[in-house]
Amino acid sequence: MTATAAGAAGVPAPRIDHPGLAAKLMSADDAARLIPHGAHIGMSGFTGAGHPKEVPAALARRIAVAREAGDPFTVGLWTGASTAPELDGALAAVDGVDLRMPYQSDPITRAKINAGQMDYVDLHLSHVAQAVWEGFFGPVDVALVEVAGITADGDLIPSSSVGNNKTWLDLADRVILEVNSWQPPELDGMHDIYYGTALPPNRRPVQILQAGDRIGVPHYHCPPEKVVAVVATHEPDRTTTFAPVDETSTRIAEHLIDFLTHEVERGRLPRTLLPIQSGVGNVANAVLANLDAAGFGPLTAYTEVIQDSMLALLRSGTISTASATALSLSDAGLADFLDNLGEYRRRIVLRSQEISNHPEVIRRLGCLAMNGMIEADIYGNVNSTHVMGSAIQNGIGGSGDFARNSYLSMFLSPSTAKRGAISTIVPMVSHVDHTEHDVHVIVTEQGLADLRGLAPRRRAARVIERCAHPDYRDALQDYVDRAARHAPARHTPHLLDEALGWHGRYLRTSDMRA
Amino acid sequence: MTATAAGAAGVPAPRIDHPGLAAKLMSADDAARLIPHGAHIGMSGFTGAGHPKEVPAALARRIAVAREAGDPFTVGLWTGASTAPELDGALAAVDGVDLRMPYQSDPITRAKINAGQMDYVDLHLSHVAQAVWEGFFGPVDVALVEVAGITADGDLIPSSSVGNNKTWLDLADRVILEVNSWQPPELDGMHDIYYGTALPPNRRPVQILQAGDRIGVPHYHCPPEKVVAVVATHEPDRTTTFAPVDETSTRIAEHLIDFLTHEVERGRLPRTLLPIQSGVGNVANAVLANLDAAGFGPLTAYTEVIQDSMLALLRSGTISTASATALSLSDAGLADFLDNLGEYRRRIVLRSQEISNHPEVIRRLGCLAMNGMIEADIYGNVNSTHVMGSAIQNGIGGSGDFARNSYLSMFLSPSTAKRGAISTIVPMVSHVDHTEHDVHVIVTEQGLADLRGLAPRRRAARVIERCAHPDYRDALQDYVDRAARHAPARHTPHLLDEALGWHGRYLRTSDMRA
Ligand SMILES: CC(C)(COP(=O)(O)OP(=O)(O)OC[C@H]1O[C@@H](n2cnc3c(N)ncnc32)[C@H](O)[C@@H]1OP(=O)(O)O)[C@@H](O)C(=O)NCCC(=O)NCCS
Numbered sequence A, B: 001m002t003a004t005a006a007g008a009a010g011v012p013a014p015r016i017d018h019p020g021l022a023a024k025l026m027s028a029d030d031a032a033r034l035i036p037h038g039a040h041i042g043m044s045g046f047t048g049a050g051h052p053k054e055v056p057a058a059l060a061r062r063i064a065v066a067r068e069a070g071d072p073f074t075v076g077l078w079t080g081a082s083t084a085p086e087l088d089g090a091l092a093a094v095d096g097v098d099l100r101m102p103y104q105s106d107p108i109t110r111a112k113i114n115a116g117q118m119d120y121v122d123l124h125l126s127h128v129a130q131a132v133w134e135g136f137f138g139p140v141d142v143a144l145v146e147v148a149g150i151t152a153d154g155d156l157i158p159s160s161s162v163g164n165n166k167t168w169l170d171l172a173d174r175v176i177l178e179v180n181s182w183q184p185p186e187l188d189g190m191h192d193i194y195y196g197t198a199l200p201p202n203r204r205p206v207q208i209l210q211a212g213d214r215i216g217v218p219h220y221h222c223p224p225e226k227v228v229a230v231v232a233t234h235e236p237d238r239t240t241t242f243a244p245v246d247e248t249s250t251r252i253a254e255h256l257i258d259f260l261t262h263e264v265e266r267g268r269l270p271r272t273l274l275p276i277q278s279g280v281g282n283v284a285n286a287v288l289a290n291l292d293a294a295g296f297g298p299l300t301a302y303t304e305v306i307q308d309s310m311l312a313l314l315r316s317g318t319i320s321t322a323s324a325t326a327l328s329l330s331d332a333g334l335a336d337f338l339d340n341l342g343e344y345r346r347r348i349v350l351r352s353q354e355i356s357n358h359p360e361v362i363r364r365l366g367c368l369a370m371n372g373m374i375e376a377d378i379y380g381n382v383n384s385t386h387v388m389g390s391a392i393q394n395g396i397g398g399s400g401d402f403a404r405n406s407y408l409s410m411f412l413s414p415s416t417a418k419r420g421a422i423s424t425i426v427p428m429v430s431h432v433d434h435t436e437h438d439v440h441v442i443v444t445e446q447g448l449a450d451l452r453g454l455a456p457r458r459r460a461a462r463v464i465e466r467c468a469h470p471d472y473r474d475a476l477q478d479y480v481d482r483a484a485r486h487a488p489a490r491h492t493p494h495l496l497d498e499a500l501g502w503h504g505r506y507l508r509t510s511d512m513r514a
């Protein structure tokens, strides 16, 4: 029962079964015209999945025209997480974004933020929905959300990510929908949209007891009268390219799997482990790729995004169920996903990001958190967001939600960056995202440092011995030795005059090595 | 039905109604003899309340003797939080502590840690019980717990703090009880000991929906056969002396209450506010003292400790119910508490600290967190634990549990320390305990900076304008201006060569002023 009404722009419009909403079909340019200067826009989109494909670019064109006419035109751009060039890139390129939150990984956006031309607020992903409900960011003027279809009674079939869509739809004055017929209809039923959230004092426990539990409904609700435009699209998600699993990633994965095996042997973890959380990026992907042969299982995953290697684990049966808020696949991963969607739909649950990243649920399930990092220091503080203290890379994303609340909080990185010119193990990190209180394990290709139960100086010894690259080990040890002698105290001995000196040296000479 | 058996040491032993346990009465010195070198001891005690009063000192004597004989003797000392001179002080003075966790505020202990002579692990208070259950710290060899009495069936009546006692009693191989007849018998019934915790994958929601909800039982369970010694004591808790509420504290309190009033007016907080969490120390005490006249209410408190001014709020009816894990009273507060215990018992719930500080509950209730700090930086990072980067002050305590999960996360401090020689607002904090992602509001006597929704450079402007002391405002502004020009990027502009220079200057000249 799919409507085939032609929209205002003459585009075929499948999957809009609600006549009232079908009647609101229009072109992306017409829809963009409904967005005023200064609007706060809550957009769909999480790691390249499920973002609106056409209206953002149309809005960018509109902004460029206004700008040429000398009129101010910027918007607040709020999403689930990172999106794609046709959204973040297009709007950043025309300087159309006033304030961006809560996570981005777009090169143009990053450049604008670091040039001081765009405001960026970097929030824990589990805090976004509540902060907006609480009114900390002002009203949601417009929700611009991609969906996979509209049912006859006006409910919205979610697309390949959920992110904050429920919140944007609930709170927005005006809603613009992109109905993307490229999204496979079989997505319908994969989602679990929880309508039980509330502001305190009316909050109730989130009754998820296992990674795969469903506590909501498959569709978003949205009063049709709030919908001011429906745009039909047929465009693919941005796919992610993963580097081939290299030796460094494999070594990191091996250290990690040795450690987990050891924890199982010591009786500190069940053989089925605990729900896996695996961050974005190449190393995380490589770790999952190595899990298959490790003999654990059946496992579950309670994580943010489903990457390629998670699909492989689902297919092999190593992982029985995976919960996330978005897909983040390569072309090959996407092809596999589409080919086996019937099976994946039974095994994958996509949730709102306030639930996928909920501290309550993460602590209850006892996740095993594995996230990438920019750098760690000898005392176990981790920087996930800033390059040389001043420049944003992406953002904290959900790493803090998982690091703080998981059973084991593990951070992974090669021991050097920029062909060895940067040590990712430093005397003091140039920005702290995860404090010494939140980091259990640090892993590089050199080895794994288990920091649990260690006082700071013992952590330093272990991090240097196990994780630092040989090129930097002596210099780190020298820092520690001198700090032990000359620091004003010996709990966390630091020489403040040189604690950040490695970064300073890199900025001056492009090499941290003395 | 109170037993009056005389213990081995001839001390009258009231409130030991279980004959088998009464038979285990012995002197503190005899009990201390049951603790071997190398033992990990889980002790009761939280902010001076409910710690064992005699066995720790007896143990310290034993250690001193062993030490003189050339024998090694140290123990792992694990508690709820800070204790008292006769516990932390006595054991530290004889170098009897190998590893201390998770929080301390004792001068001798602090000195030993900062001299590099004692290992200290600083944990979120909500993480302690689970970390020990998970085996991260090794076995609990001995539980040494003060109780207010023992029932006929061997259950233990908790004393004036709960802390981690349930965990110590559950996990210890051997249990030593101090039955303190100084503790008022009317405490019985005030506690809520939750026996529903588990390790994942068996965790269930913690079903607290309101601050005063009871989900447990009033007593600890402990198999009598695990109890190796019972010691009868009659000694007061350590009381806390609060500074008289001075002008600085009053100004901080006024800024905070103005802000809350404003939030209520804007509809972002109900008139009954949300459950109050108030940290340790003088400023927190002053804020509560000012709440009474502010016209909010009836309020509740979901907090860690009950200080004097909380009692006043309970008495006046401004606060209807308060949940905590411990009392922390002055002599006057204690007298009032004892005089009105019948009433307070109905209005106060004392819980295990994993529940008083549980991220799940704190987020659900939406606490208003107000904690002291050592220093904050212009970008909103907070240091709660370290003086000049190297020296521990106390520890993070529960401040992270509350800051991360509360509805509003507020940090309070005078704008200077050491008679103006230290600015508590600095370019970069010398240690990070609460990251920019976890701090909503900073308050000094100068004013209040609401950082919600602000990108880093805007936070800097506001913190300098509102919170910095006039003596330091120009220098901060100068740093920000130069960083905006010369930093390698403008998201969080920092000049790494001088970011920690204020601390360096203080270490050299005892004054941060140039
Ligand atoms: C930290 C993070 C950027 C690492 O990502 P990654 O893909 O594993 O890392 P890469 O090694 O490809 O590094 C990314 C870039 O940072 C650079 N980099 C890495 N370490 C660096 C360091 N210590 N100093 C400076 N630059 C560094 C790399 O050179 C690379 O730069 P390039 O893009 O110019 O080549 C990424 O994990 C992240 O954004 N984390 C925060 C959010 C998060 O954890 N999300 C998951 C939560 S559920």
Ligand SMILES: CC(C)(COP(=O)(O)OP(=O)(O)OC[C@H]1O[C@@H](n2cnc3c(N)ncnc32)[C@H](O)[C@@H]1OP(=O)(O)O)[C@@H](O)C(=O)NCCC(=O)NCCS
Binding pocket: B278, B279, B280, B281, B282, B283, B284, B304, B371, B372, B373, B374, B375, B384, B385, B387, B388, B393, B394, B395, B396, B397, B398, B399, B402, B416, B417, B418, B422, B423, B424
């Ligand atoms: C941060 C904390 C130490 C402040 O305590 P307080 O009683 O309000 O603070 P005070 O102003 O009395 O400061 C305590 C000491 O630190 C010193 N101090 C304060 N700020 C300082 C700074 N920026 N640099 C150096 N020293 C500083 C004070 O001079 C004082 O030193 P003294 O004892 O030698 O006189 C205290 O709140 C704490 O331990 N917090 C962490 C745990 C916590 O928040 N618990 C509650 C959670 S529920």
